[in-house]
Amino acid sequence: MSTLTISDKIYNQLSAQIISGEIKPGQKLEEQEIANQFGVSRTPIREAFRLLHTSGLVESKAHKGVTVIELDIDQLSDMYEALQELEALCARLSAERMTAVERKQIQRMHQLSEEAVHSEDVERFAELNNQIHTAIHQGSRNKTLQETIAKLRKRLSLYRQPWLFEKRNRLEASYREHAELVEAIIAGDRDQAFDAMRNHISNTSLGTIDYLISQKPL
Incomplete structure (x- = not known):
């Protein structure tokens, strides 16, 4: 059985918060703020953001950073x-x-x-x-x-x-x-x-x- 990485665990928690509505559509995800929340460096946060992007839950825009999309x-x-x-x-x-x-x-x-x-x-x-x-x-x-x-x-x-x-x-x-x-x-x-x-x-x-x-x- 594979072991979840720190990035996977952060991704799972963030995706659950997005789907449940705890994190709202259009809300910006601050890399440093989330890193502080989980007590990790920015590296696993960036990987978690990449997974969220692949799953279609966030988008990255110039000058806006990573924001939560509206679920389709x-x-x-x-x-x-x-x-x-x-x-x-x-x-x-x-x-x-x-x-x-x-x-x-x-x-x-x-x-x-x-x-x-x-x-x-x-x-x-x-x-x-x-x-x-x-x-x-x-x-x-x-x-x-x-x-x-x-x-x-x-x-x-x-x-x-x-x-x-x-x-x-x-x-x-x-x-x-x-x-x-x-x-x-x-x-x-x-x-x-x-x-x-x-x-x-x-x-x-x-x-x-x-x-x-x-x-x-x-």
Whole structure:
């Protein structure tokens, strides 16, 4: 398992503050001020800024420095719309192509996620959530689908952080949606698996977008 660098940790915290609205659109990020806040030199701050720029969360302009951008809700909606169709197709194929062992594995992951819900362990639930989705992608036996979904999920990774499960009140709802999805795949019900995954991703996207809109200043 890779260890996060100081820059990664600063990037994660700043990106969470931007997405949550704690750091506002148009706000300037002062390099020295943030370095003092984290008790580090300017070097990891510059790297964190580079990561924020790559993620599309900040922009650099002459005489203005690094400022936070306005989150593009329309673009986010487009990406989620594509993701829900692709993941739903994966679920349909997995219901047909997964081995008995693979079906048992996603059932076990889902059982473990129930424990995470009861203990309100958001980090653990998010980890198992990713494992379930990855297993379903692999179970489709379609490399092109897997690669396309992986790229989309990477672009959306900022909006799938564990703390957002709490902000969107998605922990128990996500678990229930997974139950329908896993049950359909285990039963080999292709159409039900497609509908369950499509509904799951749609609800995830609506919850995320509604939350982001609620953080925008009036």
